[in-house]
Amino acid sequence: MRQSGGPHIQSFAKLNLYLQVLNKRKDNYHDLSTLFARISLADTLTFKERQDGLIKIKCASPDVPDNETNLCYRAAALLKQEYKLCRGIEIGLKKLIPVGAGLGGGSSNAASVLMGLNKFWNLNLPATRLEKLGARLGSDVPFFIHNAKFALGRGRGDKIKKLGSLDKLKLWFVLVYPNFKVSTPLIYQKFDSFSGLTMPRGDVKMLISELSKKGKAAGAGCFFNSLEAVTVSLYPAVNQVKKALFGMGLDKVMMSGSGPAVFGLCDSGRQARELKNQLLKKHKFWQAFAVSTV
Numbered sequence: 001m002r003q004s005g006g007p008h009i010q011s012f013a014k015l016n017l018y019l020q021v022l023n024k025r026k027d028n029y030h031d032l033s034t035l036f037a038r039i040s041l042a043d044t045l046t047f048k049e050r051q052d053g054l055i056k057i058k059c060a061s062p063d064v065p066d067n068e069t070n071l072c073y074r075a076a077a078l079l080k081q082e083y084k085l086c087r088g089i090e091i092g093l094k095k096l097i098p099v100g101a102g103l104g105g106g107s108s109n110a111a112s113v114l115m116g117l118n119k120f121w122n123l124n125l126p127a128t129r130l131e132k133l134g135a136r137l138g139s140d141v142p143f144f145i146h147n148a149k150f151a152l153g154r155g156r157g158d159k160i161k162k163l164g165s166l167d168k169l170k171l172w173f174v175l176v177y178p179n180f181k182v183s184t185p186l187i188y189q190k191f192d193s194f195s196g197l198t199m200p201r202g203d204v205k206m207l208i209s210e211l212s213k214k215g216k217a218a219g220a221g222c223f224f225n226s227l228e229a230v231t232v233s234l235y236p237a238v239n240q241v242k243k244a245l246f247g248m249g250l251d252k253v254m255m256s257g258s259g260p261a262v263f264g265l266c267d268s269g270r271q272a273r274e275l276k277n278q279l280l281k282k283h284k285f286w287q288a289f290a291v292s293t294v
């Protein structure tokens with residue numbers, strides 16, 4: 001944590017390089033097999049003590065609520081409630097991760113607040129406890145608490161196994177957000193009655209094993225996302241993004257999470273940056289980023 005007027009924390013986004021929906025559960029969630037990759041696109045959080053015991057969120061982004069529905073607020077409130085704390089906090093949030101994009105921005109923010117306040121408030125809670133609390137806020141939160149570059153997610157995505165064998169692997173992507181939000185509950189609901197389901201060519205273990213042994217080119221053939229066809233059926237613009245990336249010569253292109261953000265695997269950071277610049281010139285309404293795994 002960097003100290004300058006209170007701690008600054010980077011809150012990274014994720015991509016799902018593999019996301020197979022296995023079955024619907026009794027609690028209405030879905031069991032998944034997913035491969036998470038943490039990427040360099042990040043929001044910044046700052047903490048400032050408040051003497052009045054209240055939680056306040058300061059965020060300039062119009063897409064982010066500043067009330068008690070905000071995941072940063074909920075994470076701080078959960079800690080206060082669980083540990084009967086009277087402390088107040090002002091959380092500053094500088095948002096770069098698009099909201100409602102399939103990039104896990106809200107979950108990442110919640111994880112960062114749990115981890116950050118654990119230090120700021122000297123709670124000394126173990127990561128296993130933070131993970132359990134995080135799972136109550138969102139299925140993707142435990143991944144971010146794990147502090148892993150790559151991890152396997154099971155259960156509803158909340159049972160995390162860190163993949164240390166991939167620690168040295170650095171992948172570069174060009175990432176496109178076509179500037180509209182997608183509701184994750186809606187996509188899972190449509191998934192249950194969707195008739196155009198696609199099946200993976202290989203399983204997630206194959207992808208991990210290929211990535212760890214041979215690097216990106218071999219493993220990337222098995223990128224897979226069960227939700228992509230569902231989101232595309234509701235929002236054909238996702239296919240437009242995919243086509244644009246294929247048209248630039250990329251062949252490993254996929255939607256992340258429930259979308260609509262789409263990523264294309266690049267050979268280098270230079271290629272990712274060049275493609276990002278080309279995309280920004282051609283498609284004025286899209287946001288484009290060059291990102292690497294971190």
Ligand code: C5P
Pocket residue numbers: 028029030031032137138139140155156157184185186188
């Ligand atoms: O856990 P999270 O708040 O991110 O989930 C948002 C919604 O997405 C859930 O309420 C549920 O409808 C759906 N979901 C699901 N199965 C998962 C994760 C999310 O059905 N594994």
